[in-house]
Amino acid sequence: MVFRGLMTLAQVRAVESILPGGAKLVVRAARPEDTAGLLAATVAVFEERGHTVTEPDEFQVTEEQERAWVQRHLDDPGSLVLVAEVDGVVIGSLSLERPNRRRLAHTAILGIVVTKEWRGRGVGTALIRSALAWAAESGAIEKVCLSVFSSNVGAIGLYERLGFAEEGRRPRGIKVGPGSYVDEVLMYRFVTR
Secondary structure (H helix, E strand, C coil), rough: CCCCCCHHHHHHCCCCEEEECCCCEEEEEEEEHHHHHHHHHHHHHHHHCCCCCCCCCHHHCCHHHHHHHHHHHHHHCCCCEEEEEEECEEEEEEEEEEECHHHHCCCCEEEEEECHHHHCCCCHHHHHHHHHHHEEEEEECCCEEEEECCHHHHHHHHHHHHCCCEEEEEEEEEEEEECCCEEEEEEECCCCC
């Protein structure tokens, strides 16, 4: 599939901001050399076992596989991977991935991780705002979609503040333990009028 006019990942502008407490946050396009940091942040979030579908033992991605994943996004103008870093350390990441079917190619699925110690400080907001700006400028992405545990009220609040709305639920869509379930909340935001 050819996407004309899309910004490549390499064209994503880095955005710097000062977080509460004075730390300088940089949100920028991921690079292959970010592989170890991306993996460390992702594993740290999965190990919390709180609000992710993936269990820590299910995530068996090697550095080589992660590097190839980042490179695929660099090579595909319809995809995006951002990193959030403080003092050169990756503390979060975001991906936007478009389906490879033409009738769905106007949408992108958002995935985000922010390490526990940096949540509630504007990191997720900065990542999502950068991704939405990129999607709007892309000329091809019209709708950004995500899913979230119904129990993750902090994330739902963040998404709503950034203009996302609930479009449906999968009741008991996620089994978090024996006899324990949460709904999967499906959310969206249009980035074009």
